[in-house]
Amino acid sequence: MKPLIAALLLALVAAPALAGNVVDTTFVKPAGPHAFNVRDLVMMDRVSDPQLSPDGRYAAFGVRSTDYEANKGVSAVYVLDLAKNGQPVKVVEKGGSARWSADGRSLYFVAPAKDVAQLWRVDLGGKDGLNLALHAAPVQVSHGVLDLGGYKLSPDGKQVLLSYEVFTDCATLACTRQRIDVRAKDKASGTLYDKLFVRHWDTWADGRRNQLFVARFDGKGQLAGEPKLLSRGIDGDVPSKPFGDDGEFSFAPDGETVYFDARIAGRSEPWSTNFDVYSVPVDGSAAPKNLTADNKAWDAYPVASPDGKTLYYLAMKTPGFEADRFAIMALDLASGTRHEVDPQWDRSPGGLSISADGKTLYATADDNGQHPLFAIDAANGKVSQVVGEGTVGGFSLAAGKLLLTRDDLKRPADVYLAAVDGSGLKQVTRFNAADLKNAKVGDAEFFTFKGWNNETVQGYVVKPVDYKAGQTYPVAFIIHGGPQGAMSNGWSYRWNPQTYAGQGFAVVTVNFHGSTGYGQAFTDSISGDWGGKPLEDLKLGWKAALDKYKFLDGDRACALGASYGGYMTYWIAGVWNQPWKCLVDHDGVFDTRAMYYDTEELWFEERENGGTQYEHPENYEKFNPLNHVKDWRVPMMVIHSAKDFRIPDTQGLGAFTALQRRGIPSQLLHFPDENHWVLKPHNSVQWHDAVNAWLKQWTAKDAPKATSH
Secondary structure (H helix, E strand, O other): OOHHHHHHHHHHHHOOOOOOOOOOOOOOOOOOOEEOOHHHHHOOOEEEEEEEOOOOOEEEEEEEEEEOOOOEEEEEEEEEEOOOOOOOEEEEOOOEEEEEOOOOOEEEEEEEEOOEEEEEEEEOOOOOOOOHHHOOOOEEOOOOOOOOOEEEEOOOOOEEEEEEEEOOOOOOHHHHHHHHHHHHHOOOOOOOOOOOOOEEOOEEOOOOEEEEEEEEEOOOOOEEEEEEEOOOOOOOOOOOOOOOOHHHEEEOOOOOEEEEEEEOOOOOHHHOOOEEEEEEEOOOOOOOEEOOOOOOOOEEEEEEOOOOOEEEEEEOOOOOOOOOOOEEEEEEOOOOOEEEOOOOOOOOOEEEEEOOOOOEEEEEOOEOOEEOEEEEEOOOOOEEEEEOOOEEEEEEEEOOEEEEEEEEOOEEEEEEEEEOOOOOOEEOOOOOHHHHHHEEOOOEEEEEEEOHHHOEEEEEEEOOOOOOOOOOEEEEEEEOOOOOOOOOOOOOOOOOHHHHHOOOOEEEEEEOOOOOOOOHHHHHOOOOOOOOHHHHHHHHHHHHHHHHOOOEEEEEEEEEEEOHHHHHHHHHHHHOOOOOOEEEEEOOOOOHHHHHHHOOOHHHHHHHOOOOOOOOHHHHHHOOHHHHHHHOOOOEEEEEEOOOOOOOOHHHHHHHHHHHHOOOOEEEEEEOOOOOOOOOHHHHHHHHHHHHHHHHHHHOOOOOOOOOO
């Protein structure tokens, strides 16, 4: 870091965080070997969405690079000839969601045309294999007036499913477009609502729903006519908002039937997790049929067997619970009978796929600090690990091969190739190799200890990049969110421990009771006990880490957390503040009572607190951080964003008010244009620079001792 910038940072953290008093986000890419930092992080190529060609020879995948000046990511599509061990070829300059045509000679993808997301195709054909160097120019396939949200090609390549956000009483896509345009010109800005979900995640509702359509290709490779609505009568989103994708809808092998999942909205949507799986004829001759109406919990992600006789899908058992275990279900489409494929497997799978012979299902799942890929025998439910260490992201199967992305705590995702049983795994791309060679990262190590009720709990430490034996280092104690989540062996672009290790900090994390990957009972144990078992685990984990790793300086440590981790940061500010020199709270819950009425996903609040706030107020007060403000004393940075509707920014503003009124050294960093996550490159740099400066200020050996009024 340049001396001028360093001096500026020191000046800023010593002053109140006033409007306009912000951290310099100037981008200076270090030359030569250096400690990993946020500027390395935001400029990394992000590899994702691996797609294996039908013959297994070619890998297509997406790469998101960063246009720092424009303050945004730019997505492109690459193809790699796996038979030649060459370099990937960029075949789409701007676009994503690439999928192979049925004959494997073309790629479809989504990209804008006149600011409207459309379906495109790029032809890669050649007589003796694809000619990537001489691929044709992309051709626009759809010409709709609305943004294409997602798509899926039929097995024979003659049809395509399309998702558009529409007003459900509109007969055409143009009708929705017209209403949007009319509203944009209206000088009256108010919106009248008569039911909840007026806003969700980071978007205000305007009456539109994601709906599923189908269109056929004409003889010239274009979509023929107006797409046909398949989700007729479904008052819900297909795929779901805000994070649903093409895994929520699929074709039957013969292309005559479509399966999708949806949660019927009505007035109960904010407190319901009752997704169901539907079938509908592809010609739209009948309304969608609910195949899972008997289960009032979450059913989703339908995948048909290759012979079309069985429909596999994932199902939870507990209504109103978003973190229940997903079981793999098999539905006999002829008889209607169903059974659980994997009742003995105490993990919650995702990303369901099936082998060409229909005998094996594939899914990823959290597992003891890792996120491996598993194979599940469709007949007897036997589970075997295919790819283990690290985090497996996307994956695809073809021609007896497996293509996947994989990352871990020391490196971001790249593409790997293996046989379907995981043997012969080899890395086939190295997108950030040069940058990683120069940017030093810290070594990581998992450890276990006896936590609440003497049960085994896992955590990990990351050493500072310039670690030297015999020396001690200040500590960043990171508390994960969810709360049903985990700090696992994976790469992150938001809470990456290497950004702290690069600043000279050791990192300690604990996967407390409530974390995923240790069995469903372990995950369930946090509900109704947010400030109990997890806090005990954090205390015992902190002690275990200090006992085991002598390089940790327990007298120079700060605790940091986001979302539930932010809740816990506020909680420990009042009930366990002794070890900490400072705290950093990002988008945390400060007042559990107000949170119930301010948030949107009420199913979460009601499950975690045993019912509504007005029926069970005592449950919401039991672990309410607001009630312990009188005991706050540790300097705290509060970070919140205006578009965070999951935990609204009034929670952060309330906490900052408490800190300032009590005279506790504090700062508020507020983002008007971010949601529950900080996503824009400049904002990410600002976030990390401000947090690191705060940590350094209060963990310095000559740091002042904080006092409150």
